[in-house]
Amino acid sequence: MFRVGIPVHIDKDTTLRVKILDACGLTCTFCHNEGTPVAIDNRHRSSGEFVASGSSGRASIYAGTNGATFLAAPMPDNDEFEQAIAALRDALELTELHLTGGEPTLHSAVARLTRIAVETGYRVGMTSNGERGERVIPDCAAAGLDRVNFSTFGTTAAELAEVQHARYRNPVLAQRKIDALKESITTCETNGVKASANIVVPDYSHAPRVHRLLDEYSPHLTVRLLNSLDRGASSIDAIERILADRGAVAEARHIIAGVSGARTIYRLPDGRRIYFKQIRPVRLPSTCTGCQFNNGTDCEEGFYGIRLYYDRTGSFQVGVCIQRMDLCLPLSEFLNSPLRREILLLRNTEYRQLKARRAG
Numbered sequence: 325m326f327r328v329g330i331p332v333h334i335d336k337d338t339t340l341r342v343k344i345l346d347a348c349g350l351t352c353t354f355c356h357n358e359g360t361p362v363a364i365d366n367r368h369r370s371s372g373e374f375v376a377s378g379s380s381g382r383a384s385i386y387a388g389t390n391g392a393t394f395l396a397a398p399m400p401d402n403d404e405f406e407q408a409i410a411a412l413r414d415a416l417e418l419t420e421l422h423l424t425g426g427e428p429t430l431h432s433a434v435a436r437l438t439r440i441a442v443e444t445g446y447r448v449g450m451t452s453n454g455e456r457g458e459r460v461i462p463d464c465a466a467a468g469l470d471r472v473n474f475s476t477f478g479t480t481a482a483e484l485a486e487v488q489h490a491r492y493r494n495p496v497l498a499q500r501k502i503d504a505l506k507e508s509i510t511t512c513e514t515n516g517v518k519a520s521a522n523i524v525v526p527d528y529s530h531a532p533r534v535h536r537l538l539d540e541y542s543p544h545l546t547v548r549l550l551n552s553l554d555r556g557a558s559s560i561d562a563i564e565r566i567l568a569d570r571g572a573v574a575e576a577r578h579i580i581a582g583v584s585g586a587r588t589i590y591r592l593p594d595g596r597r598i599y600f601k602q603i604r605p606v607r608l609p610s611t612c613t614g615c616q617f618n619n620g621t622d623c624e625e626g627f628y629g630i631r632l633y634y635d636r637t638g639s640f641q642v643g644v645c646i647q648r649m650d651l652c653l654p655l656s657e658f659l660n661s662p663l664r665r666e667i668l669l670l671r672n673t674e675y676r677q678l679k680a681r682r683a684g
């Protein structure tokens with residue numbers, strides 16, 4: 325964890341991920357959809373009958389096994405939302421809010437949600453596939469949006485088509501989506517919003533994708549390489565080989581205490597930086613103890629932080645794990661629960677331990 329010879333920065337996790345919409349215009353086969361079942365395919369099913377994929381072609385890979393009890397509805401852009409995120413800010417000392425989906429740019433009030441979150445004291449980011457970014461990012465930027473992480477599933481139409489549901493493996497459609505992604509990245513740049521591209525590298529056969537991303541996209545785009553959770557060492561080795569191919573040198577490591585996320589920053593010979601984002605095996609000390617997935621392979625994300633949902637009955641739900649959606653609690657219950665205290669305790673204890681380890 326502590327690479328010899330590079331500085332290690334340790335911060336506390338203060339991020340809330342908010343699923344603002346279930347809809348999405350892509351059908352990526354590996355999508356976890358933030359843990360909730362695809363709403364359009366499950367709207368006539370009850371809890372316990374939810375399926376991981378249906379006739380829409382979209383997937384929510386854990387939905388058949390994660391015990392989800394609700395479907396996500398569009399996040400309301402009103403006082404209720406403001407009060408929910410203010411309550412979580414105070415309960416967990418949060419400072420960052422990350423809009424997710426589905427595809428957040430398809431929410432008709434994404435700029436208004438951004439503004440409410442900014443005015444509630446959050447720095448606001450978004451994960452997007454770039455579908456409608458060209459149209460909504462200027463308003464989101466005016467509302468205070470800080471950054472967008474673009475999920476980059478392919479750098480060519482063929483690559484993107486390959487990871488879509490068989491019915492939508494259409495290179496013409498895929499090219500349109502890639503053009504939209506490039507436009508969205510440019511729109512970020514012209515509106516002062518930071519842009520990064522997240523790209524998962526399952527093995528070294530994916531190296532050309534990464535090289536194309538670095539060679540053909542804007543040099544201002546931050547590239548973040550993610551190891552594939554289910555591909556173990558071959559994914560990590562591939563990323564290290566790609567970094568070596570580019571002559572990248574490790575500069576610093578950032579560890580976020582209290583959650584599984586960590587990243588190492590590399591510098592390329594031309595001064596550009598690449599991030600290697602990895603998952604650490606962090607668990608909630610009590611909640612994870614009895615979990616059936618708590619082993620070195622089945623728990624794919626570790627404890628990644630908390631997520632806020634709005635369900636179709638008009639309640640806010642707080643989740644701690646996309647593989648165990650049965651652990652979700654209604655917001656009012658969460659605020660007074662041992663789970664909230666457990667999250668704070670984990671964060672503060674790990675922060676102290678990591679600092680002590682770095683000093684030693």
Ligand code: SF4
Nearest residue numbers: 612615617623626645
């Ligand atoms: S993070 Fe989720 S899947 Fe992993 S052990 Fe904890 S509850 Fe289980």
